[in-house]
Amino acid sequence: MxxxxxxxxxxxxxxxxxxxxxxxxxxxxxxxxxxxxxxxxxxxxxxxxxxxxxxKNKTSIILAICDRGSRILTQSMSKVLTQEITGLEMIEKLGQTYFQFIKDNPLYFNAFSYFEGLMNRDALDESPMAKKCEENAKEAMTFIIRSIQIGMQDGSIDSSYNPKELGLIVWGASKGVVHMAYMKQKEQHMAVLDEVEFSLESLIDTFMQLVGQGMKNTDHQSENV
The missing domain is CATH 1.10.10.60 (Homeodomain-like)
Incomplete structure (x- = not known):
């Protein structure tokens, strides 16, 4: 209480x-x-x-912004797991929730990136706010892994994968997709990004299709045809 x-x-x-x-x-x-x-x-x-x-300094305030943003995001993600849908659909919903949140709140995505850029600094070991940001990230990862486990139980996701490893891949790849999209908007970025026409929306659509097809249990799909 x-x-x-x-x-x-x-x-x-x-x-x-x-x-x-x-x-x-x-x-x-x-x-x-x-x-x-x-x-x-x-x-x-x-x-x-x-x-x-x-x-005590700017960093502590930015970490507080990171904590605020990650709490809002995890609250939205937690609602997905209460829905009566398959695990594969949960993964897709979680992805859509994450990408929509980042699209609507680029400030928080930058705060997340700022926090991750500080991860190797010893000073963060003594920061309660940094620990909160880390706990929020772990909670988001737990939602992804749990959705994958549910999908393996209901047959919608291929159970030959390690759910934790698969969850890490989904989480890391999602962040990479968003990072590339935001990098292209900056003046200084790798030239290779200029050689491909894309937007955040197009990258998200393609990524979600690849994720869904890659982990889908095709045997379960054929049984329901």
């Missing part, structure tokens, strides 16, 4: 949410590279010293 927050705790949480809101707006206007603690404090209408009582 959750304990009721005190007034002081509620006020502190509200102030932290305000700081995150303000930072998101600044990032949407000018990108992650151009934010400063001074501007965040000014936009949040608080002293810089007060800001440091809530977040």
């Amino acid at each position: 959750k304990t009721k927050m005190t007034r002081k705790e509620r006020e502190r949480k509200a102030r932290k949410e305000l700081i995150i809101d303000v930072t998101e707006k600044i990032i949407e206007e000018r990108g992650y590279e151009n934010i400063t603690m001074d501007e965040i404090a000014e936009k949040a209408e608080m002293g810089k010293g007060s800001l440091y009582l809530y977040f």
